Amino acid sequence: MTSSIVRVALDVPLPSGFDYLSQDANADDVGRRVSVPFGRKEKIGVVLEVLASSDVPLEKLKPVRAILRDAPPFPPDWLALVDFCSRYYQHPIGETIALALPPALRRRDALPRMPDRTAFRITEEGRRMLPQLAQRSIAARLLAALVLSGSMSRRELRTVSAAAARRLPDLLEKGWLAATIDAPDLKAMAGPDLLDEQRLAVDGVAQAFGRFEPFLLHGVTGSGKTEVYLRLIDRVLGRGGQALVLVPEIALTPQFEARVSNRFPGARLVSLHSSLADGARAAGFLQAMNGEADIVLGTRLSVFTPMPRLGLLVVDEEHDASFKQQEGMRYSARDVAVWRAKQRGVPVVLGSATPSLESWAAAQAGRYRLLALPRRAVAEALPDVRCVDIRREKLQDGMSEHLLRALAHRLERGEQSLVFLNRRGYAPVLACPSCGWVSRCPGCAANLVVHLADRRLRCHHCGREERIPTACPACGNQDIHPFGRGTQRLEETLAARYPQARILRVDRDSAKSQSRWHGVLDAIHKGEADILVGTQMLAKGHDFPLLTLVGVLNADAALFAADFRAPERLFSQLMQVGGRSGRAALPGEVLIQTQYPDHPLYRALAAHDYAAFAAAQLAERERAGFPPSTHQAMLRAEAPELAQALAFLKAAGESGHALRTGEVSLYDAVPMRLHRLAHLERAQMLAESRSRPALQAFLAQWVAAIRGLKASKALRWHVDVDPLEF
Ligand code: ADP
Ligand code: ZN
Ligand code: ZN
Secondary structure (H helix, E strand, O other), X not given: OOOEEEEEEOOOOOOOOEEEEEOOOOHHHOOOEEEEEEOOEEEEEEEEEEEOOOOOOHHHOOEOOEEEOOOOOOOHHHHHHHHHHHHHOOOOHHHHHHHHOOHHHHOOOOOOOOOOOEEEEEOHHHHHHHHHOOOOOHHHHHHHHHHHHOOEEHHHHHHHOOOHHHHHHHHHHHOOEXXXXXXXXXXXXXXXXXXHHHHHHHHHHHOOOOOOEEEEEEEOOOOOHHHHHHHHHHHHHHOOOEEEEEOOXXXXXXXXXXXXXXXXXXXXXXXXXXXXXXXXXXXXXXXXXXXXXXXXEEOHHHHHOOOOOEEEEEEEOOOOHHHEOOOOOOOEHHHHHHHHHHHHOOEEEEEEOOOOHHHHHHHHOOOOEEEEEOOOOOOOOOOEEEEEEOOOOOOEOOEOHHHHHHHHHHHHHOOEEEEEOOOOOOEOEEEOOOOOOEOEOOOOOOEOEEEOOOOEEEOOOOOOEEEOOOOOOOOOOOOOEEEOOOHHHHHHHHHHHOOOOOEEEEOOOOOOOHHHHHHHHHHHHOOXXXXXXEXXXXXXXXXXXXXXXXXXXXXXXXXXXXXXXXXXXXXXXXXXXHOOOOOOOOOOEEEEEEOOOOOHHHHHHHOXXXXXXXXXXXXXXXXXXXXXXXXXXXXXXXXXXXXXXHHHHHHHHHHHHHHOOOOEEEOOOEXXXXXXXXXXXXXXXEEEEOOHXXXXXXXXXXXXXXXXXXXXXXXEEEEEEOOOOO
């Protein structure tokens, strides 16, 4: 028997595949998992190619341990997808594949058990035999149960008799039973009559079924975007297709999943996110890959789910930063979704009330087709947004008279309010007024935040925790204070002011687990809270029918931040959080406390004029040469000493300057804004170009050159293509 060579992608930080010998590999094994020796260990990889020869001398090649044929191979379009990501994001192919696979498939685990959809029915022969069987026999009880219920699953039959599983093969053989796999019932439950704009949007996308077209669905909060997605899913299922729906954080959006499964009770819905158990995640992945899932709903990682019948992609809240992975391969699931739609020749819908400026610019340029839902589906009107000028008013515990009065009104009327403060903890810092000491994190360029509830100081960047000291560690002064205000302190203040009110704080600390979070949402819905105190966690996609007032504290800092994306984020956050109010029959009001009531950002917000805001921002970005008018990539290095990181970047910069063309600019290395994180100093260097292909070509060469640079073991580097963080 001739042996062949397989090229295998392994989860190691090296750019190419590894060659192994195999006795029985054939072309069908491309995309299969294999187990191979690597160093002293065994690793699971994926076959990229089956080759006749290798550049490595034959005698040096090790044999494959096993080709794992227990599951079908990953299909060619999936391999092309991970290959694209590996090249575009300059990330090793083996690590890219490892990231795209559910953890259980990266190991040699037994494959997860797939849901059993077999249905058993009694045959004519079975009906004839039934009266002749001993009444209490297992066979008679099973057949009788099937006469009554028509069809039963294996599990249901086991409740009739524990011995059912053992008897079934025999009964099937005798022809008394028949087993069928029931086709899913893809019928949708009825939805509301669509508004004209919704119908136009649905028809527009549906006309693109079977070919690639990107759509930007720009709909104000509550305009019925989700309803549009549901109708499109219905249409795509009707054509025999699969739908892939990406949402920002599934843990935060149980309502979305419930809406999909309520609308399509018979469809096979797989949801994928990182907090699922390994077995369930692998099972969902394989079901989708085998074509046995109709709808895949998930967070960014689900963009890598293989789907043979893929007919539609949806990215809900496409502006959300969680679609961008911030470690390992720094991919944007939204951008990968668009690439995938193109690869597969299907439409993709990006939906948002506040699209990313990248997507908005693409729509303005005609590269994406814009679909607009300019009015709310149920509420009378958008909330009334007003600025409260706090230069003229003395604040009481951070709140203006105006806001306090508005809160009191809501309490009288039994309506809900939300006070939005995007800072969790009790206070951002603990300080000593006598010597000037402040609670700094020893590992980070950041303060330790005061969490009074459990008497801890906590770093929100590295997770470090310590007890709150009783005296100043520097001078011994016992009179040290929390400075500033976080959600815990606000909660305390409001409780003191409105002792009769039920106050509910909603931030990452108060909603740590899924079940607690569900409990919180439930309480809000049932009207068990009068005043919500919350961070941006509350801003995302929830419907709170009783909420009529949103107060915004301390938003101004973002107006003048060094990060050019800060205004975009602020606008979107405030529009989203404001959009929580007045979603049902009651009108909503949003009060923004600010020192800059005439700032164009707040004016656009008050006018609900996203387009004006976006146009102004895009013009400013164009002038300054920021994305989307340019394309960027960031080389980052981190090391125990800043000098090490900078020296590495300097060397990288020198090789970069030798490689770059005039179309690509390379800037000097600078420390990052959070320049120290978990005891590592961090610096970065920006590469930029007006041409994406030029930047891509440069990056490929540059990264290869950087791999050849000598660097200390303690130094880590990575490339972030289309970075969001600075
Ligand atoms: P979005 O996703 O844009 O925030 P949703 O799809 O959640 O909006 O719709 C907001 C509310 O309006 C939901 O309660 C939804 O059931 C309702 N809704 C959506 N479309 C319609 C319609 N055509 N007629 C009546 N109600 C609708
Ligand atoms: Zn002191
Ligand atoms: Zn820290």
